[in-house]
Amino acid sequence: MIPLTPSEEKLMQLLWHRKKALLKDLMADFPEPKPAKTTLATLLKRLIDKNAVAYTTQGSARSYYPLVSKSDYSKSSVSNLVSRFFNGSMAQLASYCTAQDQLSTDELEQLKEIIDIQLKRKES
Structure with missing residues (x-):
C-alpha cells in the first residue's frame, strides 16, 4: 500500500469511522482548525x-x-515501520517499546498478558 500523509490518514480515520460520507459530512467531522473545502x-x-x-x-x-x-x-504501516527502523524484527520493536520508561507498570503487565496468551496459542 502506498504510504499516506498525516493529513490523508486523518481523513481516512473519518472515513473508516463513517464507512461512507459526503464531502460536507467530512467537513463537519474534521477537527478544528478545519481545512478549506x-x-x-x-x-x-x-x-x-x-x-x-x-x-x-x-x-x-x-x-x-x-x-x-x-x-x-x-498492518502495512507497522510492517513498514518495523522494516525501516527495526531491521524487520518485531522482537526488536517489542524490546524498544518495553525498554522505554514511558510505559507504566500496568501497561507492561498488559503486554506480558498478551505475550503469554500468544505463547499458549502457539503451543496448542
Whole structure:
C-alpha cells in the first residue's frame, strides 16, 4: 500500500469511522482548525489516486468510502515501520517499546498478558 500523509490518514480515520460520507459530512467531522473545502477535496482526490478511496455519485454529490480497511492499513504501516527502523524484527520493536520508561507498570503487565496468551496459542 502506498504510504499516506498525516493529513490523508486523518481523513481516512473519518472515513473508516463513517464507512461512507459526503464531502460536507467530512467537513463537519474534521477537527478544528478545519481545512478549506478545496483542501479536503484535494485530499480526497489524492486518496482516490492512491486507490485508498472511491466514490459513488448521488445526484450531483459524491459519497466517498474507503477501499482499504483500517486493519489492513495499520498492518502495512507497522510492517513498514518495523522494516525501516527495526531491521524487520518485531522482537526488536517489542524490546524498544518495553525498554522505554514511558510505559507504566500496568501497561507492561498488559503486554506480558498478551505475550503469554500468544505463547499458549502457539503451543496448542
